[in-house]
Amino acid sequence: MTTAAPQEHHKPFVGELLGRSDYAIIGEIVEPGAKVLDLGCGEGELLQWLAENKGVDARGVELSGAKVQRAIGRGVSVYQGDIDHGLADYPDQAFDYIILSQTLQETRRPLQVLREMLRVGRRAIVAFPNFGHWSVRLAMLMRGRAPKTRLFPHDWYDSPNIHFLTVDDFEQLARQESLAVERRYFLAGHKRVGALPNLRAEVAVFLVKKSLT
Amino acid sequence: MLVEAHVVRFDSISLDGGATLEPVDVAYETYGTLNPQKSNAILVLHAFSGDAHAAGISPESGKPGWWDNMIGPGKAFDTNKYFVICSNVLGGCRGTTGPASIDPATGCPYAMSFPVITIRDMVRLQKMLIDHLGIERLLSVTGGSMGGMQALEWAVYYPQSVVSAIPIAATARHSAQQIAFNEVGRQAIIADPDWREGNYYGGKPPARGLAIARMVGHITYMSDDSMREKFGRRLRGKNSFGYDFDVDFEVESYLRYRGSEFVNRFDANSYLYITKAMDYFDLTNGAGSLASAFEQARARFLAISFSSDWLYPSYQSQEIVRALRSRNVDVAYCELPSNYGHDAFLVDVGEQTELVRGFLSSTYERAAAA
Numbered sequence: 417m418t419t420a421a422p423q424e425h426h427k428p429f430v431g432e433l434l435g436r437s438d439y440a441i442i443g444e445i446v447e448p449g450a451k452v453l454d455l456g457c458g459e460g461e462l463l464q465w466l467a468e469n470k471g472v473d474a475r476g477v478e479l480s481g482a483k484v485q486r487a488i489g490r491g492v493s494v495y496q497g498d499i500d501h502g503l504a505d506y507p508d509q510a511f512d513y514i515i516l517s518q519t520l521q522e523t524r525r526p527l528q529v530l531r532e533m534l535r536v537g538r539r540a541i542v543a544f545p546n547f548g549h550w551s552v553r554l555a556m557l558m559r560g561r562a563p564k565t566r567l568f569p570h571d572w573y574d575s576p577n578i579h580f581l582t583v584d585d586f587e588q589l590a591r592q593e594s595l596a597v598e599r600r601y602f603l604a605g606h607k608r609v610g611a612l613p614n615l616r617a618e619v620a621v622f623l624v625k626k627s628l629t
Numbered sequence: 630m631l632v633e634a635h636v637v638r639f640d641s642i643s644l645d646g647g648a649t650l651e652p653v654d655v656a657y658e659t660y661g662t663l664n665p666q667k668s669n670a671i672l673v674l675h676a677f678s679g680d681a682h683a684a685g686i687s688p689e690s691g692k693p694g695w696w697d698n699m700i701g702p703g704k705a706f707d708t709n710k711y712f713v714i715c716s717n718v719l720g721g722c723r724g725t726t727g728p729a730s731i732d733p734a735t736g737c738p739y740a741m742s743f744p745v746i747t748i749r750d751m752v753r754l755q756k757m758l759i760d761h762l763g764i765e766r767l768l769s770v771t772g773g774s775m776g777g778m779q780a781l782e783w784a785v786y787y788p789q790s791v792v793s794a795i796p797i798a799a800t801a802r803h804s805a806q807q808i809a810f811n812e813v814g815r816q817a818i819i820a821d822p823d824w825r826e827g828n829y830y831g832g833k834p835p836a837r838g839l840a841i842a843r844m845v846g847h848i849t850y851m852s853d854d855s856m857r858e859k860f861g862r863r864l865r866g867k868n869s870f871g872y873d874f875d876v877d878f879e880v881e882s883y884l885r886y887r888g889s890e891f892v893n894r895f896d897a898n899s900y901l902y903i904t905k906a907m908d909y910f911d912l913t914n915g916a917g918s919l920a921s922a923f924e925q926a927r928a929r930f931l932a933i934s935f936s937s938d939w940l941y942p943s944y945q946s947q948e949i950v951r952a953l954r955s956r957n958v959d960v961a962y963c964e965l966p967s968n969y970g971h972d973a974f975l976v977d978v979g980e981q982t983e984l985v986r987g988f989l990s991s992t993y994e995r996a997a998a999a
Contacts, residue, residue: 481964485980485983485984488961488963488987489986493931493961495961505954505955507955507957
């Protein structure tokens, strides 16, 4: 394992997801005292917030050694490793919630990651940038090049995002995998989006579990 | 900070190998103050050639402790906050009973009649010391290398007595490579005619054998990078080769110096006994999986390894962490980037300090809240 992260890009919506409205969303979902595992937890800001404000048993996985150092320095139990393999060691249903905050599109095998999340956790909270947002569609249509927007600021050759998906893609996958979507939140900036989320949401947050069929 | 060395004597200790030592002494030092609830005690466990003098300045030698950069006011193990204890291991030669100690049955040094000991025996004696100090639960047990092995043994053998464990550059079992280097060291000592089946006390110690053993050890503690950086191919006090077998290179001079210096502070028989204990160490006890070895473990863990450590490579720490995760034990892990090889836990402590400080302080707060 190398300690250098493959990329250290600034993730523009980390700030928003970790801003007040998104703390509120995840705080609203996660009940006090729950066991939570955050995949790709960065420097552990969210976990620290959940530990301090919700009394959760907070753990994390992060690839970047420098970020792991800072997370552990904050007192959060973080393991240095990658998400694609990082869940295999855990026993079934070890956590109440597995959080995957805008990292699904960076994993090599997102479907396997999602399945593993719901093996290890009772519920999964998946937040991802919506590739169906109108600005992405417009950029593609007008410029005819890989979209480079506020949401997706990277050049195609430099992007950590390798599996793009939209709100509707995720809904379809949930049906295909027989997942029950318990809650869904759509955000543009700090504002909640009502109608036409596939077109208007910049970030989607889904709370899913395996449906009892 | 001048520190005082203490020795406590216990009537006896029973060992894994079946023998009993009567009596047994433990040399230890403490730093900081035990709080009234006795909830701030940290046991620091030394590596192979370490001793109880972990921090501060020894009044006898005038030297700082082996982890003085980690233990003290405001440091990773902050003695303004925590009470830190360090003792010399069983089998050692720095105040705790070992092969150089006098066997009361004969009035002579034990030498090779000293029983073979294990890492668990070392930990058993440390537990007696902690009981003697009136401490029920340690906030943390920690150490690098062999110290990390003891920390793991504590967490498995005395799960009720440790809140957290910080094994650094450690392993759950000695590998063939680790055993191999230890065996070279032992054979160097045994091959020295001055060793005399271990009965050299009062005479000439097997200085050449012990020095060679230490030279090999030092090579394994460094990395190719750190040796290149520190010595390169520089010559020692000359501009051209001597075309003889005196010292040519800086690295030769360094190893010779380290070897001869070691002879003055370490007993060759202790070298044999302690390396044997390390080689026997296997947390699984040879049966079952590492995960089942951790079945009773209740501690929170922080494992640290170093990128250039080839003696205790990161995969060994990762093996520990994966086993703990499979039991859903609270564990944090980081591989720190360093060029210093295995020595990194002693010398490259900047990032290690950040990890330990954050981990300890959150563990301390949680323990207080529970």
